[in-house]
Amino acid sequence: MHIDAWIEGVPPGAVYALVALIIGLESLGIPLPGEIALVSAALLSARGVVSPVWVAVCAILGAIIGDSVGYSIGRRGGKPLFEKLGRKFPKHFGPSHLATAERSFQKWGMWAVFFGRFIALLRIFAGPLAGALKMPYWKFLIANVLGGIVWAGGTTLLVYQVGKVAEKWLSKFSWVGLLLAIVIGVFSAWLMKRRAAKAAAAQEAEDAAAAATPVTAPAAD
Numbered sequence: 588m589h590i591d592a593w594i595e596g597v598p599p600g601a602v603y604a605l606v607a608l609i610i611g612l613e614s615l616g617i618p619l620p621g622e623i624a625l626v627s628a629a630l631l632s633a634r635g636v637v638s639p640v641w642v643a644v645c646a647i648l649g650a651i652i653g654d655s656v657g658y659s660i661g662r663r664g665g666k667p668l669f670e671k672l673g674r675k676f677p678k679h680f681g682p683s684h685l686a687t688a689e690r691s692f693q694k695w696g697m698w699a700v701f702f703g704r705f706i707a708l709l710r711i712f713a714g715p716l717a718g719a720l721k722m723p724y725w726k727f728l729i730a731n732v733l734g735g736i737v738w739a740g741g742t743t744l745l746v747y748q749v750g751k752v753a754e755k756w757l758s759k760f761s762w763v764g765l766l767l768a769i770v771i772g773v774f775s776a777w778l779m780k781r782r783a784a785k786a787a788a789a790q791e792a793e794d795a796a797a798a799a800t801p802v803t804a805p806a807a808d
Contacts, residue, residue: 614653633750646739657714
């Protein structure tokens with residue numbers, strides 16, 4: 588059964604709520620298909636089933652609120668929270684994923700939250716990790732709001748416009764949208780996995796170099 592056909596079977600208000608809920612939970616740190624939900628709802632808006640404005644608004648609110656709650660959880664739980672999650676969910680919160688995310692924060696600072704919105708696996712880290720690393724909330728909030736608006740609003744507008752142009756193909760377009768979302772998600776996951784492997788290799792090299800370096804005893808007075 589097509590995802591958009593399933594969503595079309597519920598009232599528009601429920602579609603908006605589902606979009607906000609799924610994206611909010613993903614932003615909170617729970618690995619859910621936020622992109623697929625957003626693309627499916629945007630495709631429905633191109634068919635006139637729901638309003639593209641409200642799809643975008645609900646997606647933006649879900650992204651911002653979810654990230655903010657994730658930030659609060661990360662600030663209270665700190666890094667031990669990620670270590671605990673890594674033991675339970677190594678595929679999503681493993682040490683290599685955490686190392687890659689931390690390097691992103693060290694490189695980009697507050698903009699890791701903004702850019703992280705566009706990378707599937709980094710989306711679930713951005714809020715909690717920003718809190719765990721004690722990023723000032725005002726910096727986090729600016730990047731969070733901008734990232735939510737650009738990602739959720741931009742995706743909705745793009746899919747809506749493409750859907751309107753290709754309206755005669757919309758009977759099959761749900762699968763195209765789903766395939767596109769899957770391809771983006773797989774590519775993002777592959778990219779994160781590759782970066783995580785490089786980060787882990789670099790960390791192992793640093794640890795090996797540190798272990799091989801002889802410790803010089805302090806000279807006696």
